[in-house]
Amino acid sequence: MTHTPNPTAKRARIAVIGTGGTFAMHGRHRFDWIEYADSGVIHPIDDLLATLGELAPDIDLVPIAFRSLGSVSIGPADWLELSALIRRTAAADPSLTGFVVTHGTATLEETAWFLDLTLALDQPVVVTGAQRPANTDGSDASANLRAALAIAASPASRGAGVLVTLGGLFFAARDVTKAASFELGAFEAPPFGPLGRVDADASVVWRRRMAGPAPRCNLPADVTTLPRVDIAMSYAGADGAAIDAFVAAGARGIVSAGLAPGRPASKEASALVRAAQAGVVVVQATRAPRGTVPVQRFLAADGLLAGGDLAPPKLRIALMLEIAGHDASGGIDVQRLQTRLLAL
Structure with a gap:
């Protein structure tokens, strides 16, 4: 299915929320593709949009500042505030067609998944970023933003959940991951692949669709902090030291990023059992990119x-939200929690 912009249609209004990241950073020279953060310059979204110039002549852009961060600094408190900002903005301005969030690529997939689990909007929400700052040669910032605007303005994107686009492709927030450090085509979605592409004329081409957006987590509106959930990475010879330390630090949940069969290293197993017996919710995952762990x-x-x-990083976010929701409803029902996790 292809959606091509219609010049006679009502102009779309897209809110563009800037969170910083490479997209907003300033390279020190034209080939500063790696250490550009050392410049210390992160442009506000309205300044950056003015610099990039006209990207979508049939779309009205509504810049909304959030904060200017490298994505290695973004965490759960920022996710909660960003999700609340999008909900407030949508409620205050029903004429908005959709939202684009510009974000650093290091944690982009995690922010997108959090938004997918916490936003119940019909308007499209599209997250994008850049691998090279806008002022450097070969930057992908303009092309990625143009693609994100086209997806957010497309009627076909409504009700599809949060989408991620970089490199001319777009993905479901659930499946996408950053698979390379510096390549322009750094994002993939193993094993399912992209949902579609955006062509040079800003046509949005869908090649497959999700069965539906992810089930929303029942997070109370007054939640301002999320429970601590950690990830314990398995490897040959791993023991329970990290797991015991997470429990001692107050973890409410632990995701075991197990070996490819979906099992922890043998010396980790007893520590995971101890954690579960202490009331920590322990979920077995796998570090394999195309792995699965059934009941x-x-x-x-x-x-x-x-x-x-x-x-594992997506499972951690889901577990944080589910524990918070269960806490608000009177305690953790383990069987219900298991059913919820497998339904996401």
């Missing part, structure tokens, strides 16, 4: 949950 007898016997095919 199994050994997990149930040890009091652990199965993580399905969600990547």
Whole structure:
């Protein structure tokens, strides 16, 4: 399915929310593609849009400042505020066609997934970024923003959940991940692939669609902090030291990023059981890019949950939100939590 801009249609109004990242940073010279953060310059979104010039002549842009951060500095408190900002903006201005969020690429997939789980909007929300600052040679900032605007303005994107676009392709927030450090085509979605592409004329081409947006997490509106959830990475010879430390630090949940079969290293197993017995929600995932962890007898016997095919960082975010929602509703129902995680 292809959606081509209609010059006679009503002009779309897209809110562009800037959060910083490479997209907003300023290279020190034309080939400063790696250490550009050392310049210390992060442009506000309205200044950056003025610099980039006209990208979409049939779309009205509404710049909204959030904060200017490198994405390595973004965390759960920022996610909560960003999600609330989008909800408030949508409620205050129903004429908005959609939203574009510009974001650093290091944690872009995590922010997009958080928004997907917490926003119940019909308007499209599209997250994009850049691998090279806008003032450097070969920058992808303008092209990525143009693609994001086209997707956000497309009627076909309504109700599709949060989307991510870079490199001319767009992806479901659930599946996308950054697979390369510096390549322009750094984002992939193993094993399912992109949902579609944006052509040079800003036509949005869908090649497949999700069955539907991710089920929204029942997060109370007054939540200002999220429970601590950590990820324990398995590797040959790993023991339980990190797991015990996470419990001591107050973790409410632990995601075990297990070996490819979806099992922890043998010396980690007893620490995970101890954590579960101490009341920590422990979910078994796998570090394999195309892995999955189904419900199994050994997990149930040890009091652990199965993580399905969600990547560990995405599973961590879902678990944070689910624990917060269960807390507000009177306590954690482990069976209901297992069902929810596998439904995401």
